[in-house]
Amino acid sequence: MITLSNVLFKWHAQQASPTINIASLHIEQGEHVFLHGPSGCGKSTLLSLLAGVTTPNQGTITLLDKAVNQLSNSKRDRFRADHIGYIFQNFNLLPYLSPIENVILGCQFSKLRQKQALNNSPSINLEASRLLTALGLTDALQHQAVSKLSIGQQQRVAAARAFIGSPEIIIADEPTSALDTQNRQAFVKLLFEQAKATHSTLVFVSHDETLQGLFKRSVNLVELQGGTHVAA
Numbered sequence: 001m002i003t004l005s006n007v008l009f010k011w012h013a014q015q016a017s018p019t020i021n022i023a024s025l026h027i028e029q030g031e032h033v034f035l036h037g038p039s040g041c042g043k044s045t046l047l048s049l050l051a052g053v054t055t056p057n058q059g060t061i062t063l064l065d066k067a068v069n070q071l072s073n074s075k076r077d078r079f080r081a082d083h084i085g086y087i088f089q090n091f092n093l094l095p096y097l098s099p100i101e102n103v104i105l106g107c108q109f110s111k112l113r114q115k116q117a118l119n120n121s122p123s124i125n126l127e128a129s130r131l132l133t134a135l136g137l138t139d140a141l142q143h144q145a146v147s148k149l150s151i152g153q154q155q156r157v158a159a160a161r162a163f164i165g166s167p168e169i170i171i172a173d174e175p176t177s178a179l180d181t182q183n184r185q186a187f188v189k190l191l192f193e194q195a196k197a198t199h200s201t202l203v204f205v206s207h208d209e210t211l212q213g214l215f216k217r218s219v220n221l222v223e224l225q226g227g228t229h230v231a232a
C-alpha cells in the first residue's frame with residue numbers, strides 16, 4: 001500500500017515551482033500501476049521519493065502503514081532493504097558476478113528478505129535459481145558472468161534480484177527501454193506473474209505507451225500534478 005498526501009518536493013530551494021506537487025495518490029497493495037508522462041516531468045524523482053532515497057519538503061509518504069519520510073536515514077535504509085525491490089533502467093548488475101550471485105545481492109542487506117526467501121527454497125542460492133528459472137533464464141546461463149548475457153537476459157536477472165525475498169513493493173524505472181516491442185510486453189507479463197505470486201505492489205515507469213494497455217491502472221504524472229508541467 002502506497003499513500004501520498006500533500007507531497008511537495010524541490011531539488012533546489014530557489015526553484016520557482018516544485019518538481020513534485022501531489023495532493024493525493026493512493027495505490028492498493030497488489031495493484032500494478034503504469035506511471036507515465038513526458039521527459040522531465042518528475043517520474044524518476046517520484047520513484048526516489050517512494051524508495052526513500054530522497055524525502056519531501058512537505059507532506060507524507062506512507063508505505064505499508066509507515067510514514068517513511070518521518071523515519072531517520074538509517075531506518076529508511078532498513079525499510080527500503082526490507083520492503084522494496086528496485087529494477088533500474090540500466091539494471092545496475094555487477095558484470096563479473098553470475099546471475100545467481102547478482103540475485104542474492106537483492107536480499108544481502110535484509111535479514112527479513114533472507115528469511116522470506118528461505119520460506120520458498122531450502123537455501124538462498126536455490127531461491128535465486130528458482131526465481132531466475134521462473135523468469136525464463138535457463139540453468140546453463142545462471143552460472144556464467146552477467147556480462148556475457150543479452151540485454152533481455154540481464155533484465156530478467158535484474159527482475160529476479162528485485163523479487164527475491166518477496167518485498168511488498170516493486171519499483172521498475174524504464175526497465176524495458178532497451179528491448180523491442182514484443183519482448184517488452186513479454187517482460188511486463190513476467191513481472192505481473194511474479195508480482196501476483198508475492199502480492200507485491202508494482203509501480204512501473206515507462207515512456208512506452210504501447211505497454212499502458214497491459215495495466216489495469218495508469219497514472220499520468222502531469223495530470224496528477226494538475227497539468228502544470230512545462231517541458232525542460
Ligand SMILES: Nc1ncnc2c1ncn2[C@@H]1O[C@H](COP(=O)(O)OP(=O)(O)OP(=O)(O)O)[C@@H](O)[C@H]1O
Nearest residue numbers: 011019037038039040041042043044045046207232
Ligand atoms: N539529482 C538532481 N538534482 C537536481 N535536479 C534534478 C535531479 N534529478 C532530476 N532533476 C530535475 O528534476 C526534473 C524532473 O526530472 P526526472 O528525472 O524526475 O524526470 P523524468 O520524468 O523521470 O524524466 P525522463 O523521462 O527523461 O527520465 C528535471 O527538471 C530534472 O532536471
